[in-house]
Amino acid sequence: MSSNETPRGPVDSSRIPRYAGPATFARLPRLDEVGRADVAVVGVPFDSGVSYRPGARFGGNAIREASRLLRPYNPAQDASPFALAQVADGGDIAVNPFNINEAVETVEAAADELLGTGARLMTLGGDHTIALPLLRSVAKKHGPVALLHFDAHLDTWDTYFGAEYTHGTPFRRAVEEGILDTEALSHVGTRGPLYGKQDLTDDEKMGFGIVTSADIYRRGADEVADQLRQRIGDRPLYISIDIDCLDPAHAPGTGTPEAGGMTSRELLEILRGLASCNLVSADVVEVAPAYDHAEITSVAASHTAYELTTIMSRQIAEARAK
Numbered sequence: 001m002s003s004n005e006t007p008r009g010p011v012d013s014s015r016i017p018r019y020a021g022p023a024t025f026a027r028l029p030r031l032d033e034v035g036r037a038d039v040a041v042v043g044v045p046f047d048s049g050v051s052y053r054p055g056a057r058f059g060g061n062a063i064r065e066a067s068r069l070l071r072p073y074n075p076a077q078d079a080s081p082f083a084l085a086q087v088a089d090g091g092d093i094a095v096n097p098f099n100i101n102e103a104v105e106t107v108e109a110a111a112d113e114l115l116g117t118g119a120r121l122m123t124l125g126g127d128h129t130i131a132l133p134l135l136r137s138v139a140k141k142h143g144p145v146a147l148l149h150f151d152a153h154l155d156t157w158d159t160y161f162g163a164e165y166t167h168g169t170p171f172r173r174a175v176e177e178g179i180l181d182t183e184a185l186s187h188v189g190t191r192g193p194l195y196g197k198q199d200l201t202d203d204e205k206m207g208f209g210i211v212t213s214a215d216i217y218r219r220g221a222d223e224v225a226d227q228l229r230q231r232i233g234d235r236p237l238y239i240s241i242d243i244d245c246l247d248p249a250h251a252p253g254t255g256t257p258e259a260g261g262m263t264s265r266e267l268l269e270i271l272r273g274l275a276s277c278n279l280v281s282a283d284v285v286e287v288a289p290a291y292d293h294a295e296i297t298s299v300a301a302s303h304t305a306y307e308l309t310t311i312m313s314r315q316i317a318e319a320r321a322k
Ligand SMILES: N=C(N)NCCCC(=O)O
Pocket: 051, 052, 128, 153, 155, 167, 168, 242, 244, 255, 256, 286
């Protein structure tokens, strides 16, 4: 569709049961059905970069399944995201599970192609390795971007078993490559044991600020969102959400769970507090459904992607109205 046509929205769940048919994100049309999208939801079934439990290759489809219950109007942001802009499901980027370097290149090339059409990306992982090629692609378009990284972990470690591209190292690589705006980098939800105190020193040198999960509990979501918003300003922003930022009670289905995390309510509220930021693309990663129960994790991830999509759709509609 061209940008002034009415967006095609989700299948009407009052006419066709929401559990019928193959899953797309939020029962939206596929990208090939609408031709182009303002926001492309795309899966990356890749988990060859994990250091512990595998299984995030199944995350994207688990999130799509759980997203059947999403509805078209988002009261928390007073917006109907799928009416404001064309959001469509771009399917999966099929990557080589036996060659991490090649997979990283494939993700970057596929992201280049989608971003080249003018779409913003809402990527569903996959493990956190994929944030690196996604950031490379976004930086080619926007220059170095501000990063909000929701995660229990720093993911700024150097190597695992000598490997540079893993789910624990994407943000160190991104800083080394100069694709992040080092004035506006924050980890949110950080907690848990580290390899040594040096991990924190290194991370700080790279330019990251840290809002721990205990900070969120003590200060509250609104205050945290205000602080993050001030740091980001009007820079182009990328949000990367490792679902293990949530407490294992809220996200058991993940590869490297850590006790003492934020609630899904806190995560969603912080995101809503960032609605005015210039969100250029986002990912939700590390959903590993084999360790999930009752879709707890994939439901949380689907709502997380819904809030992010709403932020992007609102901004696209606002820009169009100007
Ligand atoms: N879940 C992500 N992205 N990273 C976890 C790396 C933790 C570790 O192996 O020490």
